[in-house]
Amino acid sequence: MRNILPVLVVCLVIVVLWYGAALWLNAAWVYDQAARAGTQVGFGQLVHDTMTLPRPKLPAPHQVLGGLWDGIFGQSVTSKKSLVYHGWMTLEVTMLGFAVGTLAGLILAIGIVHSRAMDMSVMPWAIASQTIPVLAIAPMVIVVLASVGLKGVIPKALIAAYLSFFPVLVGMVKGLRAPDGLQLDLMRTYNASRTQTLTMLRLPSSLPYLFASLKVGVAAALVGTIVAELPAGASVGLGARLLSGSYYGQTIQIWAALFMAAILAALLVAAIGIAEKVVLKRMGMAR
Amino acid sequence: MMGAAPIIEAQGVDLVFQTADGPVHALKDVNLKVNKGDFVSFIGPSGCGKTTFLRCIAALETPTSGSLKVRGVSAEEARKARSYGYVFQAAGLFPWRTIAGNIRLPLEIMDFTRADRARRVEEVLKLVDLEGFGKKYPWQLSGGMQQRASIARALSFDAEILLMDEPFGALDEIVRDKLNEELLKLWHRTQKTIGFVTHSIPEAVYLSTHIVVMSPRPGRITDVIESPLPRGPRPLEIRDTPEFMAIAQRVREGLHAGHAYEV
Known part of the structure; x- marks a missing residue:
């Protein structure tokens, strides 16, 4: 309970600053309108108007919450206006991409740890791959795959996988190398095979690293999915809501979709956190 | 010694590590025979190669030259045949x-x-x-x-052989005494051959049938002492007997002869 107070204070400060910013950023529009109409606005009127604009530069927190509420609870879940519908579409792609990315990262990490040649050759490419902005590569992947007939979920999931394999790769290379000299010598004295050393020593040692990487990876997969949704015709997904919002200047819609994405990311990371606690506890590693 | 082939036999074992500061002669011309059922302690100051030699027996290090046979075959083959159990300094x-x-x-x-x-x-x-x-x-x-x-x-x-690298080095004296006593009983019951690295003179003398005294730069054996103390369980009080003191004295002299404590 003692932890809740600082969190609430920070939240409150953010909300206050946000309202201040909304007032400041939207005031110009209100003054402009008033000037055209030849009227004067008092401070009370100004506050009221800046907080209720249909297309504000910066929507006030209650407007975003309203948009979020309407998107989640105010629509049928099959409606194109429902954030649940779009969130679900994004989640589907994210999970597929995350699974593919995690698997790829895992396999590459195992290869890198066991083969010097792979260590020398794969790692530089993996690092180089992450220096290319995903925003630049996503449309090309979508277009190229569409030209060979691959559309829909899979191209988007590939972009998500492209972003999420990297943290898993880096974390697992570190994790699989976590066993110390003594533990590796011990396995040698038993004449354990490489596979046995991997399954009985390296993989269990790497688990704490794996979970840390998964949390970064799943967030990256979500970002990848949303970016991939933008050039994919922007029909479904939170990326689509962001894009259509920006076409029509629907700032409230944009912010609501952003918050939906943030909530989704928080839920995914929390789910991995719970899995981590359960697994480490069952392994006797949590005290 | 009953004419049976030794379970561990080292002949002219040399080991040179190549380091950034040039070659380090970790072991030089090490010759040793260990018979089945012996309790052999390796004692010497740090850097004398006692742990390195134990690791050679376990085939965790490979000698640069010389012959090292464990149960009649090369140390590497013996490792693959799972001939020994190894106890490290940390429990691990x-x-x-x-x-x-x-x-x-x-x-x-x-x-x-x-x-x-x-x-x-x-x-x-x-x-x-x-x-x-x-x-x-x-x-x-x-x-x-x-x-x-x-x-x-x-x-x-x-496994027939138990190799122990300062297994009680990190423990306090009281626990150490107790574990030493238990180890002797265990050795007597299981009839294993034990190689035991330590830098404690009383521990080496109390436990062993044979004490191998080593000295550093380059790591070599300076003395092998066969203990006249009874084989099998020994009471801790044996450490106060004249026989015990005499062996301890000889170990100490062996360490000095090797300029073990020059600074």
Whole structure:
């Protein structure tokens, strides 16, 4: 309970600053309108108007919450206006991409740890791959795959996988190398095979690293999915809501979709956190 | 010595490590025979190569030249045949396995049947006086108990040889005395051949049938002392007898002769 107070204070400060910013950023529009109409606005009127604009530069927190509420609870879940519908579409792609990315990262990490040649050759490419902005590569992947007939979920999931394999790769290379000299010598004295050393020593040692990487990876997969949704015709997904919002200047819609994405990311990371606690506890590693 | 072939036989073993500061002569012309059932201690100051030699026997290091036979074959072949159990300075238990799980580790690697595993785990837990602790995790045990569990792990697959690298070095004197006494009983009961690295003179004299005194730069054997103390369990009080003092004195002289404590 003692932890809740600082969190609430920070939240409150953010909300206050946000309202201040909304007032400041939207005031110009209100003054402009008033000037055209030849009227004067008092401070009370100004506050009221800046907080209720249909297309504000910066929507006030209650407007975003309203948009979020309407998107989640105010629509049928099959409606194109429902954030649940779009969130679900994004989640589907994210999970597929995350699974593919995690698997790829895992396999590459195992290869890198066991083969010097792979260590020398794969790692530089993996690092180089992450220096290319995903925003630049996503449309090309979508277009190229569409030209060979691959559309829909899979191209988007590939972009998500492209972003999420990297943290898993880096974390697992570190994790699989976590066993110390003594533990590796011990396995040698038993004449354990490489596979046995991997399954009985390296993989269990790497688990704490794996979970840390998964949390970064799943967030990256979500970002990848949303970016991939933008050039994919922007029909479904939170990326689509962001894009259509920006076409029509629907700032409230944009912010609501952003918050939906943030909530989704928080839920995914929390789910991995719970899995981590359960697994480490069952392994006797949590005290 | 009954004419049987020695279980460990080193002839002219040399080991040179190539380091950034040039070659380091870790072992020079080491010759040693260990017979089945012997308790051999290696004693010397740090840098004398006692641990390195033990690791050579275990084929964790490879000598640069010379011949090193374990149970009649090369050390590497002996390692592959799982001829020895090795106890390290630290217990090195896997934190994600229970005590029983840790002891079961070599049995799983070596493909013992499930029933056999369970029986052996129970057996060695009893042997090291840890009955009832099988379900605990390593962090729930004291340092001394963890080291006993690591000895049980080394004993579980019943190798002929037990190699121990300063296993009690990190423990306090009282625990150490107790574990030394238990180790002697265990050795007597199991009839294993033990190689034991230490830098404590009383520990070496109390435990061993043979004491190998080593000196550094380059690491070599300066003396091999055959103990006149009785084989088998020895009371801790034996350390106050004149015979004990005499051997300890000879070890000390051996260490000095090798300029062991020059600074």
